[in-house]
Amino acid sequence: MSSRQKKEREFEKIIEEFSAFIRSLVLKYNLEKMGLDAEDLIQEIRLKIWKVIDNEKNIHNPASYIKKIVESAVIDQIRRIRKEEEVYTSEKQKLISELEPRSNRYQNPPSSMKEYILKATDRLLESRRIVVQLYLLNMSLPEISAYLNFSPDKTRNLLYRGLSDLKAILKEMGFRHE
Numbered sequence: 001m002s003s004r005q006k007k008e009r010e011f012e013k014i015i016e017e018f019s020a021f022i023r024s025l026v027l028k029y030n031l032e033k034m035g036l037d038a039e040d041l042i043q044e045i046r047l048k049i050w051k052v053i054d055n056e057k058n059i060h061n062p063a064s065y066i067k068k069i070v071e072s073a074v075i076d077q078i079r080r081i082r083k084e085e086e087v088y089t090s091e092k093q094k095l096i097s098e099l100e101p102r103s104n105r106y107q108n109p110p111s112s113m114k115e116y117i118l119k120a121t122d123r124l125l126e127s128r129r130i131v132v133q134l135y136l137l138n139m140s141l142p143e144i145s146a147y148l149n150f151s152p153d154k155t156r157n158l159l160y161r162g163l164s165d166l167k168a169i170l171k172e173m174g175f176r177h178e
Contacts, residue, residue, distance in 0.1 A: 011053050015046060018066050025070040036077055045073050092147060096137050120169040128162030135159055 022045055026038050048069050052059065059065045117136070121129055134144045145155040 007053050007056075011050055014049060014053070014059075014062055014066075018062060021063065022066060022070060025067060026074070029074050031074070031077070034078065034081055036081065041073055041077060044077075045069055048073065089147070092139075092143075096134070096139075116170065116173060117166075120166055120173060123169050124162055124165055128158050128165060131155060131158040132162035132166055135163075 022042060023038075026041050026045070031038055031041065045066075049066070052065075052069075121133055121136075124132060130148065131144055131150075134147065135141075139147070141152060141155055141159065144150075144159070145152045148155065150158070
């Protein structure tokens with residue numbers, strides 16, 4: 001029997017013996033809430049176990065070693081997600097700060113239209129104000145929902161009520177255009 005076949009048998013034995021253990025460890029972290037797929041993580045763990053066996057490292061206590069591999073894989077995935085979220089959030093904030101109205105459909109100069117909208121949005125309830133402002137900066141409902149950690153239903157309700165309030169405030173301020 002070749003060294004390669006021996007390694008494959010050892011790998012298959014460990015996976016067969018500990019697959020339920022690995023799955024239970026992964027599922028206890030409830031990774032779906034963070035947008036991670038448990039099956040992807042389990043596959044990554046299997047690859048790490050194979051690399052250990054392929055490097056001919058002796059595993060004296062497989063359950064303990066596998067638990068360490070699972071925990072490190074989960075931590076790595078959470079760090080990766082957080083890093084991606086940080087990059088996404090910083091890019092979003094940069095875009096939000098740089099965005100300006102692109103066209104002026106009205107006869108007023110852009111600064112006065114902007115002033116109308118700023119004054120009107122300042123009068124909205126705080127929870128509705130931020131959602132409306134993000135929407136006016138061309139963010140979609142799912143993006144706003146993810147950005148604010150609100151449920152999609154809550155975000156939609158805040159947006160629709162905020163836009164309704166904004167229209168009423170603009171009319172009250174003398175802005176008569178839909």
